[in-house]
Amino acid sequence: MSSELRHTANTQTAQLHSRYTGTGHADVTKYEWLTNQHRDTSSSIVGHPALLQYLSIADGEACARMKFELTERMLQPCGPPPPKDDE
Template identity: 75%
Template sequence: MSELRYTANNSLEQLHSRYTGTGHADITKYEWMTHQHRDTLASIVGHPPLLSYIAIADGETRGREKFEVLERMLQPCGLPPGKTDE
């Protein structure tokens, strides 16, 4: 049984090191949401038909929409919450 647990933990660590957006045991809600939003925004920029769809919906050019999406990637969920001392 312990061998299975070791294998599961090892594969989970490999998954986390390969894909940074998968998080870890101590990830905060803010960090997780930021990863999800950035991943979505990167997908929009990386798929030209999706970028065109968003540009048409907003009534902007593709270049302007791409610029705005890249700007949103800086802080997609706003400022980080303040640190609490516990």
């Protein structure tokens, strides 16, 4: 691969990561990756009315209540972050 193509690919990857934070990179921790997955799933359910209605019927809740719970769950979908190892 030529240097110019490699530079273009790296630039495109950097732009993708800056635009979509959930795409990850080499230094993403397991917690961050899981958090992004859970947030993406919750936002997809909230954004698709048919999925939201299906889930609300399955849980026996109102659609507005289910939407509220999913939105609240996006704050910390996997619980509090693990302690960081400061050296």
